[in-house]
Amino acid sequence: MENRCIKRSGKVDFVEVADNIFAALTTYYGLSWANAGFINKGKGLVVDTFADLSQAQELKDFVTKTHRKTPGYVVNTHPDMDHLNGNQLFIDSDIIAHQNFYDEYDAGRFKYWQMVQKTGKQSGKPGLMFLAENIEGLDFAGIIPVSPNITFDKNMVIRLDDMRVELKNIGPAHTKSDALVWLPVEKVLFAGDVLFEGVVGWSEEGVKGWVGALDYIYKEMKPNVVVPGHGRICDAKFVAEMRDYFQNIIDTVDKYYDEDITALELAKKIDVRDYLHWFQPERLFVTVSTIVKERRGQTGIKDWEYLVPNMAKLKSHYDKAYGSRS
Ligand SMILES: [Zn+2]
Numbered sequence: 220m221e222n223r224c225i226k227r228s229g230k231v232d233f234v235e236v237a238d239n240i241f242a243a244l245t246t247y248y249g250l251s252w253a254n255a256g257f258i259n260k261g262k263g264l265v266v267d268t269f270a271d272l273s274q275a276q277e278l279k280d281f282v283t284k285t286h287r288k289t290p291g292y293v294v295n296t297h298p299d300m301d302h303l304n305g306n307q308l309f310i311d312s313d314i315i316a317h318q319n320f321y322d323e324y325d326a327g328r329f330k331y332w333q334m335v336q337k338t339g340k341q342s343g344k345p346g347l348m349f350l351a352e353n354i355e356g357l358d359f360a361g362i363i364p365v366s367p368n369i370t371f372d373k374n375m376v377i378r379l380d381d382m383r384v385e386l387k388n389i390g391p392a393h394t395k396s397d398a399l400v401w402l403p404v405e406k407v408l409f410a411g412d413v414l415f416e417g418v419v420g421w422s423e424e425g426v427k428g429w430v431g432a433l434d435y436i437y438k439e440m441k442p443n444v445v446v447p448g449h450g451r452i453c454d455a456k457f458v459a460e461m462r463d464y465f466q467n468i469i470d471t472v473d474k475y476y477d478e479d480i481t482a483l484e485l486a487k488k489i490d491v492r493d494y495l496h497w498f499q500p501e502r503l504f505v506t507v508s509t510i511v512k513e514r515r516g517q518t519g520i521k522d523w524e525y526l527v528p529n530m531a532k533l534k535s536h537y538d539k540a541y542g543s544r545s
Pocket residue numbers: 250253299301302412448449
C-alpha cells in the first residue's frame with residue numbers, strides 16, 4: 220500500500236506505512252527530534268516514546284483513538300533519552316528493551332538537557348550553544364524516568380494476533396543495546412538510531428559493528444519500509460547508503476591514520492560528496508574524533524566544546540571543497 224498520512228499536528232505526523240502499522244514522525248529540526256511508531260494489532264505495540272511529553276501525549280492520544288485501550292507493549296529501541304522520555308505516559312504497558320540497556324542507561328540524563336535548555340544559549344560556550352539550538356522547540360519539563368521492566372537477549376518474538384513482531388539486537392552499532400523492531404511478513408523495519416541521516420559513532424567497535432549490522436539488514440532482511448530513529452521514512456537503498464558511509468570512514472581512517480595526524484586533518488580526507496544532502500554532514504568529525512581518541516587512549520570523547528568548533532571547521536572545508544550548501 221501507499222504510505223498514508225493519517226494525522227498531522229504541529230509536532231508529529233502519523234503515517235500508515237502498512238495495514239495497521241504507523242510511523243509517528245517528527246520534523247527533523249535537530250538531534251533530539253526523534254521518531255516513534257505504533258502497531259494497532261492484538262494488544263498493540265508502541266515503538267519509542269519521543270523526547271518530550273507533548274510529543275508523547277500526541278502519540279498516546281493517537282493510540283487511544285485507534286486502539287481504544289492501553290497498548291500491551293512499548294519497545295525502547297535504545298537508552299537515549301530522546302526515544303524514551305515519554306515512557307511515563309505508558310506506565311501500564313510492559314516496556315521492553317535489550318538486556319544491555321541498563322549498562323548504558325542514565326535515568327537522570329533529562330536533567331542535563333533541562334540545564335542545556337535553560338542556560339545553553341547564553342553560556343557563550345560553542346558546545347552548549349550547539350546543543351541548545353538542536354533541542355529548540357522541545358520541552359523537558361515534568362519528566363519522570365520510567366525504565367523497561369522486561370529485557371531480552373538476542374531476539375524476542377511478540378505475537379499481535381496473527382502478526383509476528385521480531386525484536387532483534389544486531390549491534391554493537393549506535394549503542395550496545397540497539398533493538399530493531401522487525402515485521403518480517405510486512406517487511407517494515409523500525410530501526411531506532413541504527414538508521415538515520417546524521418549518525419555519529421561513539422566507538423570504533425560500534426562503527427565496525429554498524430557496517431555488519433547494516434549489511435545484514437540490507438542483504439538478509441531486505442525491508443520495504445524503514446522508519447528511522449530520526450528523519451523521513453526511507454527504504455533499503457538508504458540502508459546501503461549508510462553502510463557505505465561507515466565503510467568509507469573505516470577505509471579512509473585506516474589508510475591515513477598515524478600518530479601525528481589530527482582528527483580534523485583525517486576527517487578532511489574522507490570524501491563525503493555523496494552525503495552532503497544529509498543533516499549536518501560535518502557530524503562526521505564526531506565519528507573520526509572518537510576513533511582517533513580511542514586509538515590514542517584519550518578521554519573526553521563526548522566533549523562538545525571540542526567537537527563543535529571542529530565540526531564548524533569541517534563545514535567550512537566542505538563549503539570550499541564541494542561548494543556552499545547554504
Ligand atoms: Zn536518537
